Amino acid sequence: MKLAFIGLGVMGFPMAAHLQQAGHQVCVYNRSLEKAQAWAQAQGGTFADTPAAAAKEADIVMVCVGNDDDVRSVVYGEEGVFAGMKKGALLVDHTTTSASLAEELSAAAQKLGLRFIDAPVSGGQLGAENGALTIMIGGDENEVNEAAPVLSAYGKKVTRLGPVGAGQRCKMVNQICVIGAVQGIAEGLMIANKAGLDIPTLIDVLAGGAAQSWQLENRAQTMSDDKFDFGFAAQWMHKDLGICLDEAKQQGLSLPLTEQVYQVYEQLLAQGFGRYDSSVVIKDLVAKAK
Template structure:
């Protein structure tokens, strides 16, 4: 298929590469043109000077950028994706955004004869590089069925949750669960380290019981080691939790743990830790 991929960050770069390696004809766009040139040199394919140029004649357009404003910047305007796509093109947004934006984009795409699904991902940079992401989708059943075989190039699990917006709301639940586990591990490690417990042994024991989680097995040791120069950045988790809290306000529900951890990240960002792995919350407990 002819595909366009907009956004070549730590996730998008390998995701677009998997599509090209799967045999598709991929045209990429990145606001840093050197990154697009590097991708083309590594994987083949081609690159466009604007999102509109990259999207011309594409059967599907994937977007993976930073936030709601970034998505609007590449989708709208005379150089945006919507200005370049042909009728019938399927637009797939992998960015973690508000559900309201997903619904807005679906409406805008529909008015000009295109289609849209929201498809945020989980699995981080490693999952993107290994082609093992979990993809949570909101959209029409027929559109998701069309996209699923293509998304399988980098998605180990591709699941429709409901209509447009459902994918983003599922990602919100994902992030809330993740930070709940991370905050719990951080607090547990405070006791473990004060009591001089052997951390590797502790993790092995806990991983065999009800406390088992991906965060425990993959991040507890690095948290204990005060190592955070990798992984999903704290600034992005802060952004994601803000989206969760906005959604909660719209639904009239309270999320006290999410509010607390969002405030923790705000303090950490003010201290210059925005690029640290999101498990850096443990430092707030030590301050």
């Protein structure tokens, strides 16, 4: 198929590469033109200097940028993807955004004779590089079925949750569960380190019981070793939790743990830890213990 991919960050760069390697014709756009040129040279695809130009004649356009405003900046306007998409083409937004933005984009696309699904992903940079992401989708069943074979180039699990917005709400639940696990591991490690427990042995034991999780097996040791120069950045988790809290407010719900960890990230970002892996929450506990 003829595809366009907008946004070549740590996730988008390998995701677009998987599409090209799967035999599709991929044209990319990135705010930094040099990165788009480098991708095209490495992968054999093409690049464009505007989102509209990249989207021209594409059957499906994928977007993977930072936040709601970033999505709007590449979708709307004379140089946005909507301006370049052909009638009937499908826009797939992989960005983690508010559900309300997904609903807004769906309505705008429909007025233009276009189609839209929201499809946030989980699995981080490693999942993107290995083509093993979990993709959570909201949208019309027929459109999801059309996109799924294409998305399987980088998604090991591609699942429709419901109508437009359902994918984003599923991602909210994902992020809340992730930070619950990370915060719990951080607090547990405080006791483990204070007691002088052997961390590799501890992880091995816990991984065989009810405490087992991806976060435990992939982040407990690095948290104990004070290593955070990889993974999903704290600044993005802070952004995602803000979306969760906004959604909860709209639904009249209280999320005390999410609120607490959101505030911890806010403090860590102010201290310059925004680019560190989101497991950096343990630094807050270490500082308070001194």
